[in-house]
Amino acid sequence: MTRVLIVEDSSTMRHHLREALAPDPELEIVGEALDGERAVQMTARLRPDVITMDMMLPGISGLEATEQIMASHPTPILVVSSADRQELFSTYNALAAGAVDVMEKPRGDDSDVNWAARLRSSLRVVSRIRVITRPRSRTDRRTAPVAAPPVPVPVAAPAPRGGVSVVAVGSSTGGPGALTTLLCSLPPAFTTPVLIVQHIATSEQFAVAFSDWLAGQTGRDVRYAADGTPVGRTAGQILLAPPDRHVFVRDKLIRLSDGPQRHSCRPSVDVLFESVAEEFGPSAIGCLLTGMGRDGAAGLLQMRNKGAVTFAQDEGSCTVYGMPREAALIGAAQHVLPPGRISARIGELTSAVHR
Template structure:
């Protein structure tokens, strides 16, 4: 059965373009369009689409308000189109907080310079969040509530225990901004270990995301800069579009921010970050894989596990996309599989 899509944008040209790109995939059917947020709410109630693509800035009612109202009345997976600017980043993060599942750049050349590749990425993203269905389309609070009622450790009664860790390393992608916010806001101000965060995100988004997390959390959060020293209670977010690795020198551990090599799919890469952590802190890393598309993090997690470190992964029911956590769980690398609502409290207890 085709994924049924409602396309929402105030530009008739953009609506036509998105419709043409989606309808080129036989597994997707555009069943309606809307020119503003209020019309989107009405169309959602009438058509009950599987997925909605949503612009942010529109007349009558903006996309963020529309997302919030749709998620209250008829929860539906929503893909936002965003401009890759500072203001666009802040608005997109607001939309994700309101319940949107994912986002893509509104300029398709920012997705890929190859038009056919951009279309494939758009269609794949729509199919994926559509396949997850309404069960994944909910506000962060609703996801946490559902997850709390669905314990899913590796074995019955098996819960994380306090461990001897020198670093916490977290990797995530689709759905990650909301998941990271949920985890990090549950940590106390005196959290005793450094944290590195690797989130698939454009370079224009990570400064705003780090600032948002810092304003919400008791721990300190900042976008990592080359040469930053790891410190207890400080979470360093890998800059989008670059790679972040660790280096031990002179009795301290610093981050090294590097340009991504040609052909690297993920920028930043969880695999590279985890691999670096495995070398600098052998057997002393608590690594966590949260919601995300693909398998980035699996090979880095393998290196961590081979050195004796510990891996937690988010469970399927609380993920926006159960791709990255599934990859490590299916490879037998997860020591614990936890609902999102349990990860923050368990982390505060285990470290």
Template sequence: MRIAIVNDVVLIGEALRRMIVQTSEHQVIWVARDGEQAVQFCSQNRPDLILMDLLMPGIDGVETTRRIMQEAPCAILLVTASPEDNTGLVFRALGAGALDVTATPIITGKPGMDSALLAKIRTIGKLIAADKPSSARTASPGKVTSETGTEPRTLVTIGSSTGGPVALARILGAWTPPEDCTVVIVQHIDENFTDSFAKWLGQQIKRPITVIEDHMRLERDRIYMAKTNDHLVFDGDRKFSYSANPRDYPYRPSVDVFFRCVALHWHGNAIGILLTGMGRDGAQGLLAMRHAAMLTITQDQASSAVYGMPRAAAEIGAAELVLPLERIAGELGQRVGGRGG
């Protein structure tokens, strides 16, 4: 891949450059020392991937990401010191269009951080290459014992990726689900940041988010979020579990896998929503939900940070409704009830 680096610390930028060129898989096409320079360089010579610092003088990584995604969109990986201490900025940058985040290996000095960064770069390369019809297979959830209880009347499933954090905050901030409804979110995000993302999103919408543990039982009046890099699955016994299969699928956790489980095993009212994101994950799963007579919604192009996943769904007829982000909460309010929207 053709990779660019944005970092105001010369030594870190050079160390990242050397790390990349030593792989022989990639080339570094330019290095920018601040956000303004990065926007300019990107418009003149757009890379496949940018390694973006978050904290910089002038415009920070959030604003730089936003401008690049507006003017010369490309894949962006946040590589920054102590991301866990700057979660607000991290999720704003993810909402502006960054794909993922990792700590700067040169600063942390932790064993394996170099290989972790290179692994993320390889995964993003697969995402870029995988912008073609999805080949995800539905994982088989482990059989669990059925329990009694009152299940929600409506299950709302939301899949999102690039730009998802802010989109999720806007929808769930404008619409409070009724007590007989449950929401399940599958967002592409590294498992190391899931807990902090759930906390951040809960603060934005002023409601707690339940991070899904293996074999957790689905209950009404909850907002759940997938936790791991494995795929979230669900079966007729109303319990969640995680599966590593399909192992070769680059989108993790996969929206396709979970949506297909809902189409197969959920027998009540359900709504599938596919938001902004790079690639094609979720399109086939959303189509399965539509074939199961469930309402399916995708975000429109104008309001998407990256019009990849919703476009893929629209192309195969998976979306019953294509809506701008600001109208999705209102549609949920009309269909399901609840406050706001």
């Protein structure tokens, strides 16, 4: 049995959650908390396998409850949130604080047809993820804490003679926190374009706010990629794949596509990495961060085979050591490091050609 704690103040939404879980005999609701304080208390007392967490709660918020739970009794948390802008920012903060994944609440339209089945599937997956204790941080959320300068790591390949044209990054489950650390830890004067595929399995409205949240967390120029933009004109920008669109590079132009899914993903990390390998070869850097599955591993290997410098996140810092593990197993990653140390190496590689 998978023991579920529901945290939700709305009686209507609690009813939806109960009805959604009822058909699965392996999902047992062990408690319902109507506010954040009781959520923390019931987690300590009941020790559920997984929690559904609302963000807008009376008393302490869902975000505060998530932080307290992850600091004292770390438990896999699925945020079940609405697409309200204020709630979205709290949701992304919760993901950065240790919540595993997010699912949008029912919207009362055709998109709700498979909502209950998707919830059950998400809970089964989330409940199996190993989470770690995360000490609570009092740092101002507008600027994420920057990691201390890491110990230098030897480089297996010299810095590209012609410089670094682009950095390609892929991430999935646990990505918001890893991306925040990666981007915050880059040198302040870093101007190499960064193209990112972050899997966010939610509605377009839900995903669009991610760019604003990430910009606020990192102080970087974060925006969604626009079709036809020359890569050479995006210096200093952090470009995200738009919701449900592949992003890739062709003829040094950023392109978007609604082509077939890869690894059940659109956007797909492999689509981005493979195009960067072909277009930029040894003048590119590839980074594969935390995430479930194998998307990005083959593309990272293709980048390495074309002469790019490649990184994968290490197991100890990953929320889910899935995608990076696949990359490490097939020899796609030259370096396996936590995000802050990846940033330090990127900074060294991009500055080496100017020395």
